Amino acid sequence: MILKQQSVKLTLNTYFGKPINKEDKSICNSQWISVLDPPSVASTIKLKWKEQYDGDNQYKKIATPFDFAALKTVYFDLRNGDDFITQSIEQVFEEAKQVSIDNKYGNELIPYKQNVSIIGFNSSRFDQTLFSKYLHNDKWTILSFTGSMGQGKQIVVEHKQTKQQTNFIDAMNYTQPTDLASFAKDFGNQNNQSKGLFPYEGITYDNYNQELIKSQPFPIKALDSLLRNKAMSDEDYLLYLCDAKNYATRWDYLQHYNELDSKIMIQPLDNLINWFYQYNVDILSFMSLAANANAIKYAIAYKDFDLNVNYPQYNQRFQTQGVQQSKSKPFVLSQSYWNYKVIGYNIQDKQKHRKTNNNVTINDYEYYKNLFDTSNCVIYGNKFTMDNKPTLDRIDNRLPHTKSNC
Structure with missing residues (x-):
């Protein structure tokens, strides 16, 4: 499930901290210039395709490498009320029920x-910071927060009534630093849509209602970026005009733009998930690209390992490689060594609060001496030596060192 917010700047110009001038205490050494505040939020949910979705405009049928899927987009903005973010989160939890059902096994x-998983883009720095305050109320609560308050890696939220749990994570956990347009292009397919254009810097909390209610497209100057020192090109502006003419007001275009931002993340994320799945690695089970790379490393290391195969014995393998066997003396269990081991086994079990009344005793010496003499090491396959001494492995690690469990 993809979650994407659109933010506007709220100018404050509020001073705080220590006054600079004793006579004029209104001017302090710190100034709060502006904050970001979201006017809208869109979510795109990927579900299993069902025939009941056919003909319903809420669902778009798409082909995947495995089967058909349905995309559903949910949008809220300030026109839905000041609590539109809370409404959006409530809807996200509602959709999460169906996602959870779809993800279950056939059996x-x-x-x-x-x-x-609720996935945003660069959300650990922006979106999570803006809406994390809405994730703890009488309906749902934050179970865990991984990361810092300025950059959260993962937020686990549980609905108090349904007990449905969701993980709010950032797609940039799984890629190198980039922007959304490049992410969609680099990891998406050729038919993936491109990111739209919107005047981030021209829409503020003070003017958003007057500006977004207008029906005419934004002027080209409004799409210039002072932060990036980049002017809008005539070619890109023509693309924007072709897109904007399909919408009655700028509010409608904002909805299209916000929904598009969430939709274009579906293909790249699907591709990343499928690429990692080749190694039986669930990318969303980890919180960083490094952790996923580490999982792939171990998957490759054990790729050809088969639990049902009897591999060459230790001595045979090293003889094949021209390595001489160890000349260590054969191991013969002595009574004193066995007494020492029995004491050690009892100490281990007592430390783990396991009962020791039926543990092996010093009187079992003859039994285990014969066992060690006639057995081979289960790991190397060779006889026990002074360099490779035997020890008792418990069958069930929850139970103590009893004769029946060793």
Whole structure:
């Protein structure tokens, strides 16, 4: 599930801190110039395709490498009320129920309980900071927050009534630093849509209502970026005009722009998930690109390992490689060594609060001496030596060192 917010600047010019001038205490050494405040939020939900969605304009049917899927977009803005973000989160939890059902195994006997991922782009720096204050109220609560308040890696939120849990994460956890347009282009398919254009800097909290209610497109100057020192090109502006003419007001265009920002993330994320799945790695189970790379490393290392195969014995393998066997003396269990091991096993079990009344004792010496003499090491396959001494491995690690468990 993709979540994307659009933010506007609220100018404050408020001073705080220590007064610079004793006579004029209104001017202090710190100034709060502006804050970002979201006027809208859009979510795109990917679901399993069902025939009941056919003919419903809420759902768009798309093809995936495995089957057909349905895309549903949900949008809220200030016209829905000052609590539109809360309304949006409520709807996200509602949609998460169906996502959770769709993700279950075909065999109902196989248990499944996985949090639904709510993915934003660069959200750890912006979106999460803006809406995290809405994630703890009488309806839902934050279970865990990983990262810092300025940059959250993952926020786990649980709905208090349904107990549905969601993970708010950032897509940039799984890629190099980039922007949304490049992310959609580099990781998406050729038919993926391009990011739209919107005057971030021209719309503020003071003028958004007057500006967005207008029906005419934004002028080219409004799309210039002072922050990036970049002017809008005539070619890009023509593309914007072709797009904007399809919408009655700027509010409608904002909805299109916001929804598009969330839709263009579907293909790149699907591709990343499928690429990592080649190595049986679930990319969303980890919180960084490094952690996923580490999982792939181990997946490759054990790629050809088969639990059902009897691999060459230790001595055979090293003989094949021309390495001489160890000349260590054969191991013969002595009574004193066995007594020492029995004491150690009892100490281990007592430390773990396991019962020791049926543990092996010094009287089991003859039994284990014979066992060690006639057995081979289960790891290397060779006889025990003074360099490779035997020890008792428990069958069930929850139980103590009893004769039946070793």
